[in-house]
Amino acid sequence: MKKTFYSNGKLLLTAEYMVLDGATAIALPTKFGQYLQIEDGKKQTISWKSYDNDSSVWFEDDISFESIIRKEHAGTEAGIKNTLIDILHEANILNPDFLNDANGYTITTTLTFPRLWGLGTSSTLINNIAQWLNIDAYKLLEASFGGSGYDIACAQHNTPILYRLDSDKAPVVTALDFNPDFTGNLYFVYLNHKQSSKSAIMSYYNKQHRIDTMIPKIDAITTAIAATNDLQQFGTLLEKHEILLSDILEMETVKERFFYDFKGILKSLGAWGGDFVLAVSKNNPEEYFKDKGFPVIIPYSEMIL
Incomplete structure (x- = not known):
């Protein structure tokens, strides 16, 4: 059965860097984002393909369930694959059923913006994976990339937002009517x-x-x-x-x-x-x-x- 998820990209208007220490930021979700499409696969493997906005393939590889569970990297030259293994390993810790209950997956990601633009290739991916597996996107971000989490908030909201971390580093998100x-x-x-x-x-x-x-x-x-x-x-x-x-x-x-x-x-x-x-x-x-x-x-x- 095919499933499709989507997350918004992001731009940070105020409090860059300072948002990490509790400052309040204005964050702007973008009209550009990323899709994640999941289909059944086989052989205890994820067959992964990532498309840029011009339909070119910028990453393609197979990742075994075993390498995800054991967090086995594919060598120093396989940076993108290793990053995916790290993310999926942490996702598996948060929801082990996604590997336990499957024969395999065919996964396709599609950006609606050029991936070098910096609008959130990683954050939109993490939020899409979190939606798919019904896990906390902020926890998945913290376990993989780290950061303030404002980009996850943008991925999940369709209006500008005020974003800050409270004294326990938990996200506080407020919708903002910003349309001057x-x-x-x-x-x-x-x-x-x-x-x-x-x-x-x-x-x-x-x-x-x-x-x-x-x-x-x-x-x-x-x-x-x-x-x-x-x-x-x-x-x-x-x-x-x-x-x-x-x-x-x-x-x-x-x-x-x-x-x-x-x-x-x-x-x-x-x-x-x-x-x-x-x-x-x-x-x-x-x-x-x-x-x-x-x-x-x-x-x-x-x-x-």
């Missing part, structure tokens, strides 16, 4: 560089300082951004956020690094230095970014649910 009049002035620009979340988080922890005093400042900015309907105030708040994070990370802002002459506001989203940035502009900025060598510019209305 100026969304026509917001554009997402792809930087042509896939940033590793794991390495970015490690760098953050190596450099963080004065975190306890910074969290209330980030929370105040998040609250103000969620409430404003004024484009100028929105831009001012984003600039203030960039300056605070630049101080913590000891890194240049994306505008200082790449776009010093841009006549508008630029805000990093998620891991600094990669994936997408948010551009706030009174006029359509496509020509500017294309001239700079960044041809992927997506209006807010085409990106965000």
Whole structure:
């Protein structure tokens, strides 16, 4: 019997990195995501095939039930397969019936966005697997990749959200009515560089300082951004956020690094230095970014649910 699951992609508007330490973030589920299709298989094996959004196959392999149970990796060159084995091993711990009660599976994943965009290839997969096996997606994330879990919340929600971790590191998710009049002035620009979340988080922890005093400042900015309907105030708040994070990370802002002459506001989203940035502009900025060598510019209305 065929089963199909779907999860939304994600972008993080505020509190990048700081969300790991309890700051409140605005997170934006995207119109792009990933499908997971399950069919019966055989030979105590999972036959896995992953498609990119252009229908090309970016991963294909067979994974035995035994290798999942024993967490047997396939060698250092098989990075993607080993990551899948890790995820499925943890899923099996949370629900052993999925291997005990099956002869095998044929699994197909299909992205609706280019996988290098950084919109959540891993988080959408984890949430889809959790839906399939009826397990807690946050627990599966923590046991495999780690992270704050905001991406799982985006996978599960069809509106912008406020997201934070409580004192016990449990997720607190609140639906957010975020649809200001100026969304026509917001554009997402792809930087042509896939940033590793794991390495970015490690760098953050190596450099963080004065975190306890910074969290209330980030929370105040998040609250103000969620409430404003004024484009100028929105831009001012984003600039203030960039300056605070630049101080913590000891890194240049994306505008200082790449776009010093841009006549508008630029805000990093998620891991600094990669994936997408948010551009706030009174006029359509496509020509500017294309001239700079960044041809992927997506209006807010085409990106965000």
